[in-house]
Amino acid sequence: xxxxxxxxxxRYGRILANDGVTVALKPGRIHGLLGENGAGKSTLMRVLAGxxxxxxxxxxxxxxxxxxLTPATAMALGLGMLSQDPLDFPxxxxxxxxxxxxxxxxxxxxxxxxxxxxGQLGFFFRPDDPVSRLTVAERQQLELTRLxxxxxxxxxLDEPTTGISPAQKDVLFGILRDFAARDGRIVILVTHKLAxxxxxxxxxxxxxxxxxxxRFEPPYDAGTLLETxxxxxxxxxxxxxxxxxxxxxxxxxxxxxxxxxAAPLAELSDAAFSxxxxxxPPCTLTIRTGEIIGVAGVAGGGQExxxxxxxxxxxxxxxxxxxxxxxxxxxxxxxxxxxxxHFLPASRMEEGLFPGLSLADHAxxxxxxxxxxxxxxxxxxxxxxxHVPNQPSAPALSLSGGNQQRLLLSLIPxxxxxxxxxxxxRGLDMASSAQVxxxxxxLAASGATVIFSSEDxxxxxxxxxxxxxxxxxxxxxxxxxxxxxxxxxxxxxxxxTIPAVA
Amino acid sequence: xxxxxxxxxxxGIALAATLGVLVLAQAPPLTTLAVLFxxxxxxxxxxMKTLSAFIPLFLCASALLVTYAAGLWNIGxxxxxxxxxxFATGLLRLPDPAAFPPVPALALALAGAFCxxxxxxxxxxxxxxxxxxxxxxSGLGLNFAATGVGLWLILGPWKRAGMASLSxxxxxxxxxxLPGFAGKPASMFGVLVAVAAFALVVWLxxxxxxxxxxxxVRQNLKAARLxxxxxxxxxxxAMxxxxxxxxxxxxxxxxxxxxxxxxxxSGNFGYTAILAVLMVSxxxxxxxxxxxxxxxxxxxxxxxxxxLELDSSLSGVIQGVLVLAFLAAGRLGLGARFSGDGS
Numbered sequence: 001x002x003x004x005x006x007x008x009x010x011r012y013g014r015i016l017a018n019d020g021v022t023v024a025l026k027p028g029r030i031h032g033l034l035g036e037n038g039a040g041k042s043t044l045m046r047v048l049a050g051x052x053x054x055x056x057x058x059x060x061x062x063x064x065x066x067x068x069l070t071p072a073t074a075m076a077l078g079l080g081m082l083s084q085d086p087l088d089f090p091x092x093x094x095x096x097x098x099x100x101x102x103x104x105x106x107x108x109x110x111x112x113x114x115x116x117x118x119g120q121l122g123f124f125f126r127p128d129d130p131v132s133r134l135t136v137a138e139r140q141q142l143e144l145t146r147l148x149x150x151x152x153x154x155x156x157l158d159e160p161t162t163g164i165s166p167a168q169k170d171v172l173f174g175i176l177r178d179f180a181a182r183d184g185r186i187v188i189l190v191t192h193k194l195a196x197x198x199x200x201x202x203x204x205x206x207x208x209x210x211x212x213x214x215r216f217e218p219p220y221d222a223g224t225l226l227e228t229x230x231x232x233x234x235x236x237x238x239x240x241x242x243x244x245x246x247x248x249x250x251x252x253x254x255x256x257x258x259x260x261x262a263a264p265l266a267e268l269s270d271a272a273f274s275x276x277x278x279x280x281p282p283c284t285l286t287i288r289t290g291e292i293i294g295v296a297g298v299a300g301g302g303q304e305x306x307x308x309x310x311x312x313x314x315x316x317x318x319x320x321x322x323x324x325x326x327x328x329x330x331x332x333x334x335x336x337x338x339x340x341x342h343f344l345p346a347s348r349m350e351e352g353l354f355p356g357l358s359l360a361d362h363a364x365x366x367x368x369x370x371x372x373x374x375x376x377x378x379x380x381x382x383x384x385x386x387h388v389p390n391q392p393s394a395p396a397l398s399l400s401g402g403n404q405q406r407l408l409l410s411l412i413p414x415x416x417x418x419x420x421x422x423x424x425x426r427g428l429d430m431a432s433s434a435q436v437x438x439x440x441x442x443l444a445a446s447g448a449t450v451i452f453s454s455e456d457x458x459x460x461x462x463x464x465x466x467x468x469x470x471x472x473x474x475x476x477x478x479x480x481x482x483x484x485x486x487x488x489x490x491x492x493x494x495x496x497t498i499p500a501v502a
Numbered sequence: 503x504x505x506x507x508x509x510x511x512x513x514g515i516a517l518a519a520t521l522g523v524l525v526l527a528q529a530p531p532l533t534t535l536a537v538l539f540x541x542x543x544x545x546x547x548x549x550m551k552t553l554s555a556f557i558p559l560f561l562c563a564s565a566l567l568v569t570y571a572a573g574l575w576n577i578g579x580x581x582x583x584x585x586x587x588x589f590a591t592g593l594l595r596l597p598d599p600a601a602f603p604p605v606p607a608l609a610l611a612l613a614g615a616f617c618x619x620x621x622x623x624x625x626x627x628x629x630x631x632x633x634x635x636x637x638x639x640s641g642l643g644l645n646f647a648a649t650g651v652g653l654w655l656i657l658g659p660w661k662r663a664g665m666a667s668l669s670x671x672x673x674x675x676x677x678x679x680l681p682g683f684a685g686k687p688a689s690m691f692g693v694l695v696a697v698a699a700f701a702l703v704v705w706l707x708x709x710x711x712x713x714x715x716x717x718x719v720r721q722n723l724k725a726a727r728l729x730x731x732x733x734x735x736x737x738x739x740a741m742x743x744x745x746x747x748x749x750x751x752x753x754x755x756x757x758x759x760x761x762x763x764x765x766x767x768s769g770n771f772g773y774t775a776i777l778a779v780l781m782v783s784x785x786x787x788x789x790x791x792x793x794x795x796x797x798x799x800x801x802x803x804x805x806x807x808x809x810l811e812l813d814s815s816l817s818g819v820i821q822g823v824l825v826l827a828f829l830a831a832g833r834l835g836l837g838a839r840f841s842g843d844g845s
Contacts, residue, residue: 313728337730345728352728354721357714365718365729368711411729 001027001078001153001186003048007057010043017043018054019210025154027184030176032191032201034229037401037429040210041190045156048188049081050074075101080152084159086139090132094125098146118145121175136299137164144175154186155179161196162455163299166490173200194225230430262288265418265449266310270319271329273309280305282319283475285468287451289417292444294464294481295453296489302473303453304422310451311343311420312336324417340417340448346426348404352411353396359407360392366411386410387435402432409439419443421452425459437463457486471495512831519827520820527819529812537809538817542801550688551804554759555771556797557692558583558751562775563789564700565747570784571707572740573720578626578641579748579772581648582619586749588652589618590756591671591763595660599675607678612753619749620742622648627741631734637741645772653765660763670764680758689758692751699747704786716740748772774800777825796821 003025010018018040025031035041046052048059050069058067061077069079088097099110111127118125123141131139140160147155155176161169177200180187191197197204198220206214206228214228270282280302287293287310297303308314309321316329323339345351354362363370363378370377375392382388388406389399399407405428412419419440425433440450440463454460460467461484469477469492477492517535524531542552562579569576590611597607626644629635657666680689707713719726719733726733755767778796782788803817 333727334730334732343728345724351722351724353725354718356721357717361714361717364711364714365731 001184002060002062003079003154003186004060005044005048005057006060008044008047008054008059009056010040010047010052010054016210018047020057021207021210021212022057023205023212023215025186025188026203027186028180029202030180030187030189030200032189032197032204033207034191034194034197034204034225035207036192036229037427039207039229041207042158044207045081045158045188045190048074049079049156051081075150075152078151078153079156080147080150080154081156082140082143082147082158082160084162086136086143088131088139088143091130093128093130094134094142095127097131097142098127098149100146102146102150113149114145117149121145121148122171137168140164140172144172148179153183154188156188156190158190159192160189161191161193165298165494166457166486167494167496168298169196176200194222198222262290265289265324267322268319271309271321272317272319273305273314274317275305275308275314278302278305278473279317280309281474284319285475285478287418287449289447289449290444291449291451291466292440292464293449293451293466293468294460295451295468295470296457296460296493297453297470298493299455300473301470301493302475303468303470305473306468306470306475307420307422307451307453308343310418311341313343340415342412342416342419344408344412344419344421344424346422346424346453348401348408349396352408353399353404355397356395358393358395359388362396362407362411363392366413382407382410386439401427402429405432405436409436412439412443416443417448419448419450421450423454424452426455457489460489461486469493512828515831516824516827520823523819523823527812527816529810529816534806534810534812534816537805538799538802538820540802541805541809542798546684547686548801550683550686550690551801552794552797553690553693554688555800556794557696557754557758558769558771559775559778559797559800560696560790560793561692561699561751561754562748562772563779563793564696564703565744565751566775566779567703567707567784567786567789568716568740568747569744570779571713571720572716572737573723574627574630574737574740574744575636575638576623576626576641576741576744577638577773577776578623578644579744579775580768580770581641581645581772582622582745582748583752583755583768583772584645584648584652585622586615586619586752587756587763587767588648588655588752589749590615590753591655591660591674594674594678594757599677604677608680608757611678611757612750615749615753615756616746617749619752620746623741623745623748624738626745627738631737648768649766652763652767656763656765668765670760670762673762674757678757679761680754687761689754692754692758695750695754699750700786700790703743703747707786712736712739774821777821781825781828799824 005021005023008018008021009016021040021044033041033045043052047054050071050073053068058065059069060066066073066077089100092100095107095111095114098114099105114125114127118141121141121144123145125138125142131142134142157176160172164172176187176189179185189197189200202218204216204220204225205212206216206225208229216225264286266287268283268285270284272282273280295303295307305314309316312328312331312333312335319329321328323336323341326335326339328336328339349355354365359382360374360378363382364374367377378392379390383390386406386409388410389403396404396407405424421440424436424440428436440452444450461481464481467479467481467484467489468475469479469489471493472495476495520535521531524534542548562583566576566579593611593614594607622644626637626640629640630637656668656671660671661667662672680691682688683690707716715726715731715736718731719736723733726736751771752767756763760767774796775793778792779789782792799817799821803814806812806814806817
């Protein structure tokens with residue numbers, strides 16, 4: 001299969017997402033598409049998969065020019081895209097999801113085909129289970145099976161390793177290699193993780209500010225790749241973080257508190273959290289002041305509910321949970337806020353901000369007791385201290401991801417004692433991530449406890465003094481960060497805790 | 503609704519659609535429109551009729567601005583009007599008109615009407631906040647329940663001496679009626695109440711922290727919870743204020759217009775108020791105009807049977823077509839195209 005993208009240009013309002021991108025994709029190869037947030041990777045891939053129409057340019061497939069691709073025509077041509085969040089229908093059964101959008105066939109034939117194909121790929125599904133019962137990795141595998149069943153000859157994977165374990169990643173990469181090796185098919189891996197691209201790809205394309213700025217073949221030089229992605233200066237500053245070598249520089253900071261001596265802040269004794277959908281078994285744990293605790297687990301591993309429970313967003317079903325000396329069982333969110341808990345959600349706009357309200361209104365809502373003119377207060381705290389854009393009357397909707405997180409950071413009260421942060425740097429560029437961590441460290445230094453989750457094990461290793469690992473909806477390990485590796489965490493995340501005896 | 507020319511163009515399209523409907527209904531289109539719009543403004547008496555409809559409409563529309571500000575679809579306004587009317591009637595039945603001073607009696611009755619409406623709205627609100635029943639369903643159900651309670655009272659415990667009649671309860675004593683205006687029995691006191699309520703609502707929504715909190719609840723319920731705004735309590739407050747004002751409208755209908763409890767006393771004012779507020783996309787400054795527009799139509803509709811021997815229900819059809827065409831023209835940008843100020 002030959003695919004040629006010519007002069008693809010796409011504008012969203014004032015933002016030029018793709019600026020005349022021309023690239024030929026060669027059969028039989030795995031292409032990596034790298035770039036920082038907002039570089040235009042996803043837009044380019046959506047154009048190719050027919051999800052958005054470009055303003056200028058065209059796609060040529062096997063020598064034939066296509067100007068108006070729709071998702072249906074793209075699929076008919078064999079272009080399949082695996083989105084970052086699987087595009088499936090959780091209440092429907094596995095086989096129904098498998099056959100939806102494909103050719104019409106009976107339930108029996110669809111199930112038989114699903115079993116046959118997933119067997120070939122090395123997956124295992126129960127066709128009648130609802131998709132909502134699957135893990136993120138399994139949903140991804142189902143989507144992959146469906147695309148291959150639809151005779152996809154080009155696979156686009158957008159950040160496919162988010163939320164799956166290192167071992168599941170290895171399985172996925174094996175399948176992608178097999179897929180590309182046969183009949184001249186093509187794989188495009190969209191990622192911001194350099195190490196993965198280096199491991200898997202036959203060729204790496206780098207995008208920056210809407211343009212294709214570099215094309216590399218192995219052996220890759222990490223320094224050059226970074227410089228192409230970020231520009232020379234930023235790359236130097238960020239090299240260790242981006243290259244996944246953060247654990248080496250390990251800012252296991254000077255302010256690390258000797259945890260056994262610090263006063264306990266939160267004490268769980270056989271405490272079990274529940275929400276409407278799920279429940280965790282009881283666990284016992286002491287969290288001390290000044291700690292920075294990283295929480296790891298594959299998506300759906302139970303860490304999500306655990307964090308929400310700590311912040312007062314889930315019910316304490318049984319056992320005892322003391323926060324700052326107070327018994328929290330049966331108490332509402334307002335009691336948790338009074339005790340100094342604060343929750344920073346991963347979906348910032350959906351759960352943390354008010355899209356249509358102005359930045360100054362956010363300041364008024366977050367600090368109702370602020371004296372004097374709200375604009376003065378806004379410029380002192382939000383702009384000078386947290387670098388939120390100085391546009392008090394702009395709606396939150398207009399903020400970029402990094403600025404959304406800056407706004408959320410400025411809304412964390414200074415008196416916070418327990419900050420619970422859900423994937424605080426997800427989707428952020430380096431400068432924004434650095435600011436998040438600078439603020440977290442200063443909070444911890446002033447005696448607050450920070451507990452955060454992350455899909456990036458390197459980040460957890462680099463930033464925390466203590467690591468909690470969840471597996472299969474229970475706390476599987478509580479470890480000091482020192483001495484841990486991505487591999488050891490990966491084993492805990494997947495329940496293989498018995499160390500391999502060498 | 504961004505610029506007057508655009509709104510006017512949309513109105514023009516709406517009128518054209520209405521004319522089409524009239525032709526289909528085999529009514530003389532222009533004469534019918536003249537009666538509909540002229541019937542409410544062509545004399546002093548007509549203006550009194552128009553204002554009598556304007557009072558409950560404007561009160562309910564102001565009330566709805568509060569619940570819409572919090573993102574709530576309070577379609578239970580009808581039932582809240584009815585409950586207000588029931589509470590007011592009930593309270594005025596208690597004291598002896600000869601012995602009790604009328605001003606405190608009327609004040610108490612109107613306060614009771616406010617409480618009755620607020621109570622009915624709080625039921626709906628509590629079901630939403632604590633029972634996860636959407637206010638659309640509970641509002642609709644409670645509307646039926648309120649009508650039922652009203653009918654039961656009229657035909658049962660509060661029936662007129664010697665006969666139960668659908669014409670309503672025993673009329674209020676003269677002393678317990680709001681004073682009439684210009685020699686007519688209908689009172690215009692409610693216009694003052696409605697204007698004051700509107701001003702209060704706009705001030706609350708635009709100038710106070712409470713108004714900002716309601717906006718935050720509408721924008722993002724989850725974020726409002728995280729930041730400690732107690733969105734459930736804010737929604738209940740909004741429901742209570744909205745229901746209270748609707749109840750007040752019911753109280754004014756009893757004490758100022760009908761002077762007794764009649765079946766279906768809410769007279770679709772609640773539903774019409776929803777239309778009036780939606781037609782101007784919740785823009786507060788335009789709400790009085792839109793309420794006046796509907797009040798004129800309602801008063802004009804009464805003239806249809808007399809002037810043209812058309813059934814007055816045709817007016818309902820015309821209202822619906824007008825609003826739909828107006829909204830569609832505005833939303834689809836048709837108005838912009840016709841007035842030439844498209845973006």
